[in-house]
Amino acid sequence: xxxxxxxxxxxxxxxxxxxxxxxxxxxxxxxxxxxxxxxxxxxxxxxxxxxxxxxxxxxxxxxxxxxxxxxxxxxxxxxxxxx
Amino acid sequence: xxxxxxxxxxxxxxxxxxxxxxxxxxxxxxxxxxxxxxxxxxxxxxxxxxxxxxxxxxxxxxxxxxxxxxxxxxxxxxxxxxxxxxxxxxxxxxxxxxxxxxxxxxxxxxxxxxxxxxxxxxxxxxxxxxxxxxxxxxxxxxxxxxxxxxxxxxxxxxxxxxxxxxxxxxxxxxxxxxxxxxxxxxxxxxxxxxxxxxxxxxxxxxxxxxxxxxxxxxxxxxxxxxxxxxxxxxxxxxxxxxxxxxxxxxxxxxxxxxxxxxxxxxxxx
Numbered sequence: 001x002x003x004x005x006x007x008x009x010x011x012x013x014x015x016x017x018x019x020x021x022x023x024x025x026x027x028x029x030x031x032x033x034x035x036x037x038x039x040x041x042x043x044x045x046x047x048x049x050x051x052x053x054x055x056x057x058x059x060x061x062x063x064x065x066x067x068x069x070x071x072x073x074x075x076x077x078x079x080x081x082x083x
Numbered sequence: 084x085x086x087x088x089x090x091x092x093x094x095x096x097x098x099x100x101x102x103x104x105x106x107x108x109x110x111x112x113x114x115x116x117x118x119x120x121x122x123x124x125x126x127x128x129x130x131x132x133x134x135x136x137x138x139x140x141x142x143x144x145x146x147x148x149x150x151x152x153x154x155x156x157x158x159x160x161x162x163x164x165x166x167x168x169x170x171x172x173x174x175x176x177x178x179x180x181x182x183x184x185x186x187x188x189x190x191x192x193x194x195x196x197x198x199x200x201x202x203x204x205x206x207x208x209x210x211x212x213x214x215x216x217x218x219x220x221x222x223x224x225x226x227x228x229x230x231x232x233x234x235x236x237x238x239x240x241x242x243x244x245x246x247x248x249x250x251x252x253x254x255x256x257x258x259x260x261x262x263x264x265x266x267x268x269x270x271x272x273x274x275x276x277x278x279x280x281x282x283x284x285x286x287x288x289x290x291x292x293x294x295x296x297x298x299x300x301x302x303x304x305x306x307x308x309x310x311x312x313x314x315x316x317x318x319x320x321x322x323x324x325x326x327x328x329x330x331x332x333x334x335x336x337x338x339x340x341x342x343x344x345x346x347x348x349x350x351x352x
Contacts, residue, residue, distance in 0.1 A: 013273035018229050019280045026236050026284055033240045
């Protein structure tokens, strides 16, 4: 290990953070882009319905559409916080 | 067969016009008849970067409206006989661009040029849309910085779905990634995204990185495409990128930081 690496490891490298954040946001954008045109609107409607009946926030609700073979699987994952 | 190449990025200020001017001049130096078309209607700047601003009489919109012939609006650059520009209009609103008008102008340019470089405005509105719509190839200019990378990804999505090639199920637009304002030293310090990280995130073939350089500002002050400024890193990096664009294999020269002196030796790799 080089001397300079020793000092560097003490603080978290900001370029690494940039890459990690971009990986998440780009993957998210691409999954929406490849989905059907109605998907973003349907997602908004689903979020609205779930929020109407529970205390879930947008961050607690994950709506994804995945392709497996000939099928498309709509996955809805809601973490409902306690009352 | 003439090729239409869009230079685009989504985000502003990343180096689209500098790159359009550099690629135009680089392709002309390689012997191709080249024209650079400014699609930034209302905010024309290509003429200034290429030192033609005092010779603009007619512009792109005048040609679309039939107020001038194409060859009255084309301006030959002082530096190269086979390099021309078609300036944008400064006053009209951007709705003056129509699909049919743009198509007719590009078709006519195809008759007398080998490469038509479309300098896209920032954003994803009308000017940017038409700059990329007819493209055969796209140069995505990205800075190694989060917002620029994300915007480039959005532009790639638009190229893949809204370009003429996508709409007509033709072969997709050929994409190339050009990283501008790259600083190998800041990459080593862990403060800047590395070129291969950007390439991996966007998943587009890598044309090269242009090092952050004072010579870009100096060239724009003078109105000379930076690539004609011999012996500067930026000029050579652009020339290498042009060669790779044409399919030549050229080793990358400006991706590493070279340390010098005592501290360099003490901490060096």
